[in-house]
Amino acid sequence: MVKVVKSPKDGLIRSAAGHLRAITEVAKVVVSPGTITVHYPRERRKYPENFRGMIMFDMDECISCFRCAHICPANAIQMYPDAEGRYFPGIDYAKCIFCHFCVDSCPTAALKQSKIHDVAYRDVDSMNVSPEQMNTIPEIVREDSVTVEYDFEKDIQLVRKKEFENLLVEVEKPERPEFKAVPQYGENCIGCRLCMFSCPVNAIKSKLEETKVILETDYERCTGCGICVRICPTEVLILTPIEREGDHQ
Amino acid sequence: MTIPKGWVSIEVKELEDLPCLRFAEKPDRRSSWRLLKEKVVDAGICSHCGTCTICPVDLIILEDRPLDFDPKKGCMGCGVCVAVCPRYNYVPLNGPGEYTEALAGRSKRFAGQDGAMVSEFMAAALEMRLIDVALFVARDEFFRPFVVHVRSADELLDRKVTGTKYSFASVMPELHRIIKRGDRIGFVGTPCMISGLRKVQNKIPLYKKNVPLAVALFCTENFYWHQLYEFLKERGADLREAEKTDITKGNFIVTFRDGSEFSIPVKEMEEIVPEGCHVCQDFSGVEADVSIGSVGSDPGFSTVLIRTPVAKKILDFMLKKDYIETGKAKMKIVQKLCDYKIKIHPYPPKGESEESS
Ligand SMILES: Cc1cc2nc3c(=O)[nH]c(=O)nc-3n(C[C@H](O)[C@H](O)[C@H](O)COP(=O)(O)OP(=O)(O)OC[C@H]3O[C@@H](n4cnc5c(N)ncnc54)[C@H](O)[C@@H]3O)c2cc1C
Ligand code: SF4
Ligand code: SF4
Ligand code: SF4
Ligand code: SF4
Ligand code: SF4
Numbered sequence: 001m002v003k004v005v006k007s008p009k010d011g012l013i014r015s016a017a018g019h020l021r022a023i024t025e026v027a028k029v030v031v032s033p034g035t036i037t038v039h040y041p042r043e044r045r046k047y048p049e050n051f052r053g054m055i056m057f058d059m060d061e062c063i064s065c066f067r068c069a070h071i072c073p074a075n076a077i078q079m080y081p082d083a084e085g086r087y088f089p090g091i092d093y094a095k096c097i098f099c100h101f102c103v104d105s106c107p108t109a110a111l112k113q114s115k116i117h118d119v120a121y122r123d124v125d126s127m128n129v130s131p132e133q134m135n136t137i138p139e140i141v142r143e144d145s146v147t148v149e150y151d152f153e154k155d156i157q158l159v160r161k162k163e164f165e166n167l168l169v170e171v172e173k174p175e176r177p178e179f180k181a182v183p184q185y186g187e188n189c190i191g192c193r194l195c196m197f198s199c200p201v202n203a204i205k206s207k208l209e210e211t212k213v214i215l216e217t218d219y220e221r222c223t224g225c226g227i228c229v230r231i232c233p234t235e236v237l238i239l240t241p242i243e244r245e246g247d248h249q
Numbered sequence: 250m251t252i253p254k255g256w257v258s259i260e261v262k263e264l265e266d267l268p269c270l271r272f273a274e275k276p277d278r279r280s281s282w283r284l285l286k287e288k289v290v291d292a293g294i295c296s297h298c299g300t301c302t303i304c305p306v307d308l309i310i311l312e313d314r315p316l317d318f319d320p321k322k323g324c325m326g327c328g329v330c331v332a333v334c335p336r337y338n339y340v341p342l343n344g345p346g347e348y349t350e351a352l353a354g355r356s357k358r359f360a361g362q363d364g365a366m367v368s369e370f371m372a373a374a375l376e377m378r379l380i381d382v383a384l385f386v387a388r389d390e391f392f393r394p395f396v397v398h399v400r401s402a403d404e405l406l407d408r409k410v411t412g413t414k415y416s417f418a419s420v421m422p423e424l425h426r427i428i429k430r431g432d433r434i435g436f437v438g439t440p441c442m443i444s445g446l447r448k449v450q451n452k453i454p455l456y457k458k459n460v461p462l463a464v465a466l467f468c469t470e471n472f473y474w475h476q477l478y479e480f481l482k483e484r485g486a487d488l489r490e491a492e493k494t495d496i497t498k499g500n501f502i503v504t505f506r507d508g509s510e511f512s513i514p515v516k517e518m519e520e521i522v523p524e525g526c527h528v529c530q531d532f533s534g535v536e537a538d539v540s541i542g543s544v545g546s547d548p549g550f551s552t553v554l555i556r557t558p559v560a561k562k563i564l565d566f567m568l569k570k571d572y573i574e575t576g577k578a579k580m581k582i583v584q585k586l587c588d589y590k591i592k593i594h595p596y597p598p599k600g601e602s603e604e605s606s
Contacts, residue, residue, distance in 0.1 A: 180252070182252050182253065183253050183254075183255070183256035184253075185454075185455065186253065186256030186257060187259075187454050188259075188453050188454055188455040189256055189257070189258040189259065190258060190259055190303075190305065190327050190329040190332075190452075190453065191258030191259065191261070191327045191328075191329070192305040192306075192325045192327035192329065193325060193327070194305055194306070194325065197275075197325075209257075210260075210265075211260050211261050211262060211264050211265055211328075212257050212258055212259070212260050213257070213258040213327075214255065214256075214257050214258075215255060215256050215257070215258065216254055216255035216256075217254060217255075219252070219254070233303070233305040233425075233429075234428075234429070234453055234455050235428075235429045235455055236256065240252070242252070
């Protein structure tokens with residue numbers, strides 16, 4: 001069914017009332033402007049704590065587990081070796097889609113979100129940042145002195161506060177028992193030593209005895225990254241939570 | 250809880266005089282796989298069973314051609330390929346082997362190559378929850394074999410999944426791929442594949458734990474798919490039109506969708522019989538839990554040799570559920586075929602013993 005809507009009839013009173021309403025509205029805006037524009041960069045919008053901005057990295061927390069690099073759907077994370085052969089993530093912001101899967105997957109909160117979203121790069125190459133660069137706060141020029149929040153209670157309104165916002169987010173270290181790669185099923189070991197070669201902190205040592213390979217894990221070194229567990233073809237090693245008290249070897 | 254700190258790998262006796270190979274300082278290009286290449290593949294006795302594809306760095310390539318290696322991958326020298334190869338230090342197995350019961354059987358539920366007893370065994374084992382998944386060999390529109398995971402009995406109603414494909418299939422690589430998942434796996438294969446499975450099970454307990462059921466198919470020889478396809482095509486039989494392939498009474502028979510048939514004596518296929526089959530004497534799969542074949546029972550029935558308690562348990566379950574119809578197996582004929590295979594496949598191969606020394 002089609003409903004025909006007739007245009008209202010023009011009348012002198014009707015158009016006069018309409019004009020009057022428009023003039024009042026203009027007068028109101030002149031006296032107190034009701035725009036919802038944030039005057040960035042002099043003002044800055046207050047973002048929630050879980051805002052998906054540039055990603056910060058704390059090298060001391062990282063256990064080189066590669067989870068971030070594996071999960072990244074845009075393939076934006078590359079793992080860079082340091083002088084000792086340990087690997088740390090660097091993000092290519094030309095590829096990153098700011099999904100923060102890496103942040104969510106990091107077991108140690110070595111990767112953290114921040115509220116920084118306004119970094120300009122000189123060229124595409126410099127968007128590929130190294131682990132060290134991610135360790136420090138990206139250089140940005142702050143001109144803002146006012147933080148603006150939206151108030152949705154009645155109508156959309158802006159609430160301005162003279163406040164300088166901290167763009168870094170403090171993240172609590174997640175509750176996580178300490179894990180170690182424990183040879184639960186040593187009898188399955190084929191002696192390929194892939195675990196040894198793949199361990200980023202050289203926690204696994206091996207020696208040859210006749211036609212057997214003898215392996216040993218140094219739990220002091222093992223960070224529980226799980227790389228050896230994943231690579232072992234016969235399920236010898238299992239990531240096992242370790243209780244700290246009564247730490248008998 | 251005490252936490253073990255050290256552990257010891259399996260022994261690889263085969264590397265006794267060459268332990269350095271097992272312990273290269275870094276992944277090596279000249280390591281243990283050479284032993285396999287020299288003593289098995291180049292010696293022409295590789296059965297193409299694929300057990301060696303356990304290689305942890307995927308250096309060993311099993312495709313529709315003789316076994317190949319990719320030395321660029323950097324051998325770890327572990328020697329596990331040598332340790333599990335049933336043709337390394339080869340001692341042929343033969344005869345009908347030990348069995349506790351021999352019968353002819355026919356499934357009432359499935360249609361297969363003969364009596365569909367292989368399918369029935371796997372379906373019953375799935376229902377009994379002895380296994381979680383069975384590895385079957387299905388075929389594509391070119392009659393090319395590929396491996397499928399069967400997790401329930403209904404999947405076996407698909408006639409492309411049951412029935413024999415006379416070509417090497419990559420069941421072993423698939424087994425290695427899924428062994429860590431923790432599923433209990435039902436394994437079906439030719440006798441050489443069963444020998445490989447047993448060898449890897451004896452070395453690595455994980456395989457024993459996760460593969461509780463192994464079914465062998467009677468086998469005289471197998472083929473490379475592309476060679477079989479070309480061979481038949483040259484003689485006017487197009488496998489794309491085929492519904493079934495079979496070997497009966499010394500003839501290779503292709504049945505087409507339109508009902509017509511093509512037949513050729515297996516003797517004339519000599520040129521495409523792979524080298525490794527020429528030294529194989531195991532017709533009945535003596536190391537399996539149960540061996541199943543067509544020889545020795547009436548058309549429409551499969552011959553079943555029960556060898557271990559687990560197979561017996563499944564048989565009793567099938568009988569109790571009335572899933573199968575049974576008859577008598579003619580073991581004389583099976584014995585004859587076993588003897589015949591020894592005769593046509595001598596080991597060491599005739600006329601080669603002088604060359605090699
Ligand atoms: C290469 C080959 C040669 C054979 N030669 C003989 C012979 O000389 N004499 C004889 O009596 N019997 C032989 N058989 C066995 C026979 O063809 C039947 O497979 C057997 O009788 C079982 O029949 P079924 O109806 O019980 O099996 P079905 O219920 O039809 O099940 C068939 C099973 O065979 C498996 N299968 C099919 N093709 C392959 C393959 N290429 N590799 C591994 N598994 C496969 C399927 O996965 C399935 O599990 C041979 C089988 C094969 C694969
Ligand atoms: S997920 Fe976290 S701990 Fe693991 S490599 Fe990435 S940053 Fe390091
Ligand atoms: S990766 Fe696994 S099989 Fe290989 S040496 Fe290490 S524990 Fe043994
Ligand atoms: S021993 Fe395994 S879990 Fe521990 S640090 Fe090395 S690779 Fe990671
Ligand atoms: S299984 Fe081990 S010895 Fe054999 S090729 Fe692979 S890495 Fe080398
Ligand atoms: S016989 Fe089997 S395990 Fe041995 S080399 Fe050939 S395919 Fe590999």
